[in-house]
Amino acid sequence: MRKKLVYFNLGGFGDTDITVLKHLNKVYDLTWFLLDEPLKNVNLTKEQATVYAKENKIKLIVCTRNFRQRSLKNLGFFSEIRHKINAIAPDYMFTCVTEWGWMLQVPFLRCKKIAYGIHDVKAHTYNKSLRLIVSRKLHDVIRNVYKHPCVFSKNQQDLYKQLYGKTIPNLGMSYKNFGKSNKTVGDINNGVKLLFFGSINAYKGLDLLIEAIEKLYIEGVHNISLTVAGKGNAWKDCEPLIKHKELYNLQIRFVANEEVPDLFCSHHFLVLPYRDATQSGPLLTALYYNLPIIAPNFGCFSETYSPKSAILYNPNHIKEALREVSNLSDNDYRNMLEECSQVHERYSEENIVKNYINCFKKL
Numbered sequence: 379m380r381k382k383l384v385y386f387n388l389g390g391f392g393d394t395d396i397t398v399l400k401h402l403n404k405v406y407d408l409t410w411f412l413l414d415e416p417l418k419n420v421n422l423t424k425e426q427a428t429v430y431a432k433e434n435k436i437k438l439i440v441c442t443r444n445f446r447q448r449s450l451k452n453l454g455f456f457s458e459i460r461h462k463i464n465a466i467a468p469d470y471m472f473t474c475v476t477e478w479g480w481m482l483q484v485p486f487l488r489c490k491k492i493a494y495g496i497h498d499v500k501a502h503t504y505n506k507s508l509r510l511i512v513s514r515k516l517h518d519v520i521r522n523v524y525k526h527p528c529v530f531s532k533n534q535q536d537l538y539k540q541l542y543g544k545t546i547p548n549l550g551m552s553y554k555n556f557g558k559s560n561k562t563v564g565d566i567n568n569g570v571k572l573l574f575f576g577s578i579n580a581y582k583g584l585d586l587l588i589e590a591i592e593k594l595y596i597e598g599v600h601n602i603s604l605t606v607a608g609k610g611n612a613w614k615d616c617e618p619l620i621k622h623k624e625l626y627n628l629q630i631r632f633v634a635n636e637e638v639p640d641l642f643c644s645h646h647f648l649v650l651p652y653r654d655a656t657q658s659g660p661l662l663t664a665l666y667y668n669l670p671i672i673a674p675n676f677g678c679f680s681e682t683y684s685p686k687s688a689i690l691y692n693p694n695h696i697k698e699a700l701r702e703v704s705n706l707s708d709n710d711y712r713n714m715l716e717e718c719s720q721v722h723e724r725y726s727e728e729n730i731v732k733n734y735i736n737c738f739k740k741l
Contacts, residue, residue: 379407382468383738384489386411386459391474391497392422393635393659397552400434401731406738409466411459413475414442419632421659426635452479464488470738476520484523491741493734494524495549498656499537526741530657533677547737551657552730553666553722559639566646566711570602570703572672573645575633575660578610583651583696585612588619590651590697595622599704604649607633607641642667646711647689647703650679651696665725668718670711672699682725687717 383406387395392412402408410431414424422430424440431438441459445451460483463471467488474495484492521527521542528547529535535548563571578584584606591604605627613630620626633641642648648664650673657678664671665682673679675690683690691699 380405381470381738382407382409382466384409384411384463384466384468384471386413386463386471386473386475388413388475389415389420389422389424389427390418392420392427393554393556394421394551394662396422396430397554397727398731398734399430399436401727402734403434403436405735406470409437409439409468411439411441411463414440416442416444417446421635447477447479452477453482456480456483459483460486470741472734472738481519481523490525491738492524492526493547493737493741494520494527496527496529496534496538499529499534499541528737531678532681534656547733547740549733549737550730551662551725552727553725554659554663555666556635556638556642556663559643559667561640561643563644563646565708566706567708570647570706571645572602572604572647572649572703573641573669574604574606574608574649574651575638575641575663576608578606578608578613578616578630580612580615581653581655582610582612583653585616585619586653586696587649587651588616590700591625592619592621593697594700594704595625599701601704602700603627605641605645606630607637638663639667642669645669647672649673652677652679653693655679662725665718665722668715668722670714670718672696672703683721684717687714687721 383402385399385402385408389412399408399410412424412427424442427438427440439462443455456479464487469491471489471492472495473492474497528549529538530549530551532548535546539545574584574587591602594602603625607629609630609632642663648660648669648671650658650661650671652674655677661671661678661682670688671679671683672689674693676693680690689699689703
């Protein structure tokens, strides 16, 4: 008889979850609890999850919340979820959920073998000060409630050990497959097409990228163009930096999943000019589409890519990195693509799911 596994997570992590759920379902008697939030733009909608579950014969329980996180309705909402999970009596459980309403339920779960996935061991330094303080306090509470934490990258594993003196499992993340595309990118000698994709937050450094492109243009580098696809609070600080609008394709909006393949296949590089980084969803998408990246030489970027498959620069030297890109030959670029295909294999879904299975066995 197969062990019972309950997988409870947010729709915001859905694009990562679907890379492992279909494989876990082959090993465990799996029940997937999806926290559906229609009030938010999420990476996986209820409708998409339903189709995925049906295709992969996964038992899915959708928990739809039409109210905000601070609402007292969360008490009854999460209590009902707890009762449903206890009725299943799982052997193992996996979750990344840390909201206050849910955390009050965790001590009353019958299952004590709960793997808790941490995406950010430490809050991003560019969060607002009050939010940063609250986040750090919450991390302390969570560590006392969840007894079996795990992370998704080597740099976060190292950081956890540095902060708390304990080595915890690194599950890793596989590439993100959004489907096929018939698009192709042209010869890099005819112009370098860069892509910035995803939420526009201060720590992601889009302002640094725009400033570098503008400075290079003034210095005579005219073969670089940038597509910005996404939205976020920091866009208001980035837009005024644009002086030469002809260099940009601005798609400041929510980008649907079905648009992703064409975006990644019609550009030469994904640019990740982050000020700090733990994991990166766009990075994992670039892995699937064999797209080289331009990123600072730290964290998940240098952990995943090498100088043969990416342009990795020292922090504060993004302009020099872009100048290097502007001088690449088509042969140089083709060599980078070959290296990217080898990186792609290391981060396959099949390889990553083995880490989950080993983690559950050790609980």
